[in-house]
Amino acid sequence: MMRAMLMILGLAMASAAEAQRRPPPPPIAPHMMSLPVLEADLRAKAGSNIVQFERDSYVLTPQAQLILDRQAAWLLANPWVRASIEGHADTRQTRDYALALAERRAAAARNFLLARGVPLQQLAIVSWGRERPVVEAAHEATWLQNSRVVTVLKQ
Amino acid sequence: MPVFKSLLLALAALASASAAAQVPEREPLTVVAVPPLPTPKNVETDGGATGVIGIQIAQQIATDLRSSASFLAIAPEKLRQYSPTEAGAPIYPNWADTGAGALVTGYVQARDDGRLTVACYLYDLKERREMTRKGFVVAATDWRRAAHNCADAFYSRVTGVPGHFDTRVAYVAETGPTSARVKRLAVMDLDGSGHRYLGQGEVTVLSPQFSPDGSRIAYMSFTGGTPHIRVHDLDSKKDRPLLPAVAMSFSPAFSPDGRWIAFSMAGEGNSDIYVIRADGGFPRRLTTAPGADTAPSFSPDGDKIVFESDRSGSQQLYVMDADGSNQRRISFGAAAYGTPAWSPRGDLIAFTRMGGSVMQIGVMSSSGRGERVITTGWQDEGPSWAPNGRFLLFQRKARGVGLSAIYTVPITGGEPRRLTTPQPASDPSWSGASE
The missing domain is CATH 3.40.50.10070 (TolB, N-terminal domain)
Incomplete structure (x- = not known):
């Protein structure tokens, strides 16, 4: 009962705050934005913060290059945002090979961004091997989703 | 007898x-x-x-x-x-x-x-x-x-072969969902008793390896952002990085005398095998091929190292002298091969074989002859030898299930037996004999 009342109170206050903010807010400087907001902006402008790879491959596909081109443009436009380029391998690769392959993928993506003019200091690379899959799948089509490089923004 | x-x-x-x-x-x-x-x-x-x-x-x-x-x-x-x-x-x-x-x-x-x-x-x-x-x-x-x-x-x-019942197992205990799994080190007796965790699971760890005398465990940790090898002393509980974490280091393996650790270090998209004194010092590079050279394992006399490399275009097994010379490929089957482990008896090399859309455990002679697959699972991998060279530990994951368990299997084949662990388990390492 008490909790329900508090929730109603909270909602009322939230909508009051909403009403106060109704006039368009002044533009917030990008470096003041939270990471989720920045990442949403990166995804919107680059198409994705993720690029996919073929099995056992670290070669950037045309689709991956397209996304990385736009990521590079975004990073150049937001030079105060640092990015961790995080490589992943699929769960059907052996543990150590997955670490090496994911590092190689991250390095390939990072080198592409460097070639597009993104400063070295803005980029770090990390290999997660097969330790952070997005899907645990029984079929090749789905487990290949794990073969990816994710651009993770840091402040 | x-x-x-x-x-x-x-x-x-x-x-x-x-x-x-x-x-x-x-x-x-x-x-x-x-x-x-x-x-x-x-x-x-x-x-x-x-x-x-x-x-x-x-x-x-x-x-x-x-x-x-x-x-x-x-x-x-x-x-x-x-x-x-x-x-x-x-x-x-x-x-x-x-x-x-x-x-x-x-x-x-x-x-x-x-x-x-x-x-x-x-x-x-x-x-x-x-x-x-x-x-x-x-x-x-x-x-x-x-x-x-x-x-x-x-x-x-x-x-006529030493027993292995009074031995211990180091492994990685897994909890949490696939996408955010918590992995922490654990050790136990082979029968599941005397179980204890090393660390609280605040970071992901991989690939524990017992030192030959069972006093230390080398492993890889994601702590601090750069994955790197650490050495944990079981008695003093001291835990230190093997070398400064300037680059990603992984896949540690002790030499049979416990004085050296072979491992992989990655940089700029290239992983090579290095060797370093187990108490620190400067690493010496053993391989230079572009690509992934990893998963080293010493021969029992310490003179050679078997490892995997994709320098040929697919994962295959290679043997080299412990100073990096005489590198030669030993696996030529119609499959990919990884995670080799040299038998303590010296005669056999166990491996993970990837072919026909399954991953299974096999053994071959140290020259690469007589390949034999000994498990029948969908994803069996990461063999570790019993000190008597007659049994292997490995991890198994069933199709469509994200949870691993550890099994033993005699190298002559037969039904693998699941070890008792409190949680899903991976990356087993078998200790040497206790005596």
């Missing part, structure tokens, strides 16, 4: 001639009766009443011997009781109707200092003679180790 073996019942060969043809090395089964160990006086101890401990020790010996796939053990509860004095002088006709070729006896006695005396004997029931005996004084709570040591002695006497 062969004489003794031939005197015992050989059931396996009779049971399945075709199976025997596929796995020619499989040994004949020794049928062994393991009645409860008696106690001269039932005394309450820290480890329980001596009468109960005697039953538990017999059960543990039977379980150990059964797990070796060399014995068919008749369980204690199916056998008659006998007196402590009979332990050293069995009345052979009393055991004739069990169908066993061998008999285990012994006794458990409480000492004045609170510890236990445990004695165990192995008899050949056909020849009516003692084969071997063992005696231990152990803390009352350590009766299980006495049982393992008895089983080791019996296994060794019958097969």
